[in-house]
Amino acid sequence: MRIRALVSGLALMFAAFQVLAASEVQSVRLWRAPDNTRLVFDLSGPVEHKVFTLTAPNRIVIDVEGGNASKPFEQLALENTPISGLRSGKFDNNTLRLVIDLKAQVSPKSFTLPPNQQYGHRLVVDLFDQDADSPAKLPVTTTPQTPATPVSPTLPAIKLPPLPSSKRDIVIAIDAGHGGEDPGAIGPGKVYEKNVVLQISKELQRQINAEKGFRAELVRTGDYFIPLRKRTEIARQKGADLFVSIHADAAPRSSAYGASVFALSDRGATSETARWLADSENRSDLIGGAGSVSLGEDQMLAGVLLDLSMTASLASSLNVGQKVLSKMGGITRLHKSRVEQAGFMVLKSPDIPSILVETGFITNPSEARKLQTSAHQQALARSIHTGVRQFFHENPPPGTYVAWLRDSGKIASGPREHVVRSGESLALLAQRYQVSLGSLRTANKLKGDVIKVGQTLQIPATTLASQP
Numbered sequence: 454m455r456i457r458a459l460v461s462g463l464a465l466m467f468a469a470f471q472v473l474a475a476s477e478v479q480s481v482r483l484w485r486a487p488d489n490t491r492l493v494f495d496l497s498g499p500v501e502h503k504v505f506t507l508t509a510p511n512r513i514v515i516d517v518e519g520g521n522a523s524k525p526f527e528q529l530a531l532e533n534t535p536i537s538g539l540r541s542g543k544f545d546n547n548t549l550r551l552v553i554d555l556k557a558q559v560s561p562k563s564f565t566l567p568p569n570q571q572y573g574h575r576l577v578v579d580l581f582d583q584d585a586d587s588p589a590k591l592p593v594t595t596t597p598q599t600p601a602t603p604v605s606p607t608l609p610a611i612k613l614p615p616l617p618s619s620k621r622d623i624v625i626a627i628d629a630g631h632g633g634e635d636p637g638a639i640g641p642g643k644v645y646e647k648n649v650v651l652q653i654s655k656e657l658q659r660q661i662n663a664e665k666g667f668r669a670e671l672v673r674t675g676d677y678f679i680p681l682r683k684r685t686e687i688a689r690q691k692g693a694d695l696f697v698s699i700h701a702d703a704a705p706r707s708s709a710y711g712a713s714v715f716a717l718s719d720r721g722a723t724s725e726t727a728r729w730l731a732d733s734e735n736r737s738d739l740i741g742g743a744g745s746v747s748l749g750e751d752q753m754l755a756g757v758l759l760d761l762s763m764t765a766s767l768a769s770s771l772n773v774g775q776k777v778l779s780k781m782g783g784i785t786r787l788h789k790s791r792v793e794q795a796g797f798m799v800l801k802s803p804d805i806p807s808i809l810v811e812t813g814f815i816t817n818p819s820e821a822r823k824l825q826t827s828a829h830q831q832a833l834a835r836s837i838h839t840g841v842r843q844f845f846h847e848n849p850p851p852g853t854y855v856a857w858l859r860d861s862g863k864i865a866s867g868p869r870e871h872v873v874r875s876g877e878s879l880a881l882l883a884q885r886y887q888v889s890l891g892s893l894r895t896a897n898k899l900k901g902d903v904i905k906v907g908q909t910l911q912i913p914a915t916t917l918a919s920q921p
């Protein structure tokens with residue numbers, strides 16, 4: 454009897470203690486993405502919360518049960534955000550009220566995140582911009598009062614010349630891994646994977662855009678989080694012919710080094726490292742917080758599509774992956790000399806060939822150092838670019854400028870080597886292959902223009918497509 458009373462007394466005390474142990478809002482951070490704004494409140498412990506909107510003036514209210522904010526929030530950079538201010542106050546004894554003042558319409562979504570390697574408990578509030586094309590946001594136009602000029606019936610019909618056959622660009626979606634709440638791997642001296650891979654991605658974009666017939670689109674343009682499924686969706690919206698995800702991850706062993714290239718596997722991983730990396734990449738949504746995104750139906754649909762069209766795009770993925778890998782082998786050590794496969798969520802686009810490039814292990818001190826230098830970033834981008842270009846010169850999608858180049862004999866398919874025959878000069882070959890004399894010399898490490906009959910020359914197919 455007495456023991457039972459004691460136990461229930463303890464339970465009561467424990468419950469009371471739980472209520473009293475308020476979670477302190479320690480700081481607030483803001484990430485601006487192209488179509489949403491994320492506010493992250495760092496907390497000393499888990500909380501319950503609810504979110505609602507109020508009008509006149511427009512604001513979002515977050516009631517945090519058991520929350521406390523004993524010091525004022527730091528100044529946030531609110532330019533280019535829909536937020537005009539942030540304040541907090543006690544709503545009642547047990548409720549902290551956070552108020553986000555708005556200068557534009559948004560739809561809020563909120564959730565909590567458990568601690569990760571970088572942050573503790575968090576309350577995340579995503580504010581999605583209202584669609585620019587939604588009627589509510591269209592500017593009010595006034596009807597002109599002057600009568601419209603009637604169209605003259607005597608105007609001759611304009612006959613348009615036939616349009617030239619379209620020669621569209623090949624689109625490469627470059628996906629810089631992680632971002633925002635998800636730092637990716639953290640190397641010695643607090644090197645964040647998310648920052649290094651964005652720099653490499655931007656350099657790769659610059660290089661690809663400098664080449665006629667190609668266009669590179671960044672999936673992530675700044676420091677914000679994008680859920681894995683959304684990344685493939687963005688690539689599809691941009692009309693991508695290829696999806697390249699750029700990473701620089703941790704390894705199970707810190708001694709691991711070297712670059713690797715991965716493609717999707719629906720059957721399991723080709724190595725332990727591949728499996729380990731895929732598992733760690735796939736955790737990104739948990740770390741960065743994809744919110745309440747439900748993947749149930751989506752995954753089932755993806756499964757069906759995978760069976761239907763994955764085979765073709767997987768073959769392409771392996772092909773382009775192998776080319777990128779062999780070019781990377783020229784500038785950095787490789788972890789494995791063949792493309793590895795594992796169940797990477799971000800590579801699950803059934804119709805877009807997709808590869809994931811691990812540029813090196815950021816947990817390896819010497820690789821971490823190299824990965825931060827612009828010289829190495831440029832070299833990595835160049836090797837990825839060269840592999841991608843080679844793949845598309847051999848396999849140009851129909852209707853593209855590169856397909857037109859190939860069909861009009863301006864790109865040789867297959868390996869580009871030339872065995873010098875009698876009577877040929879370097880200048881003549883440069884003209885025939887439409888490459889510059891300089892690039893021909895460089896590709897063959899020639900000091901002058903002297904070539905010998907029977908000599909094998911490397912023809913840089915690379916400069917072909919960049920010439921109009």
Ligand SMILES: [Zn+2]
Pocket residue numbers: 630631637638646700701702734
């Ligand atoms: Zn990564």
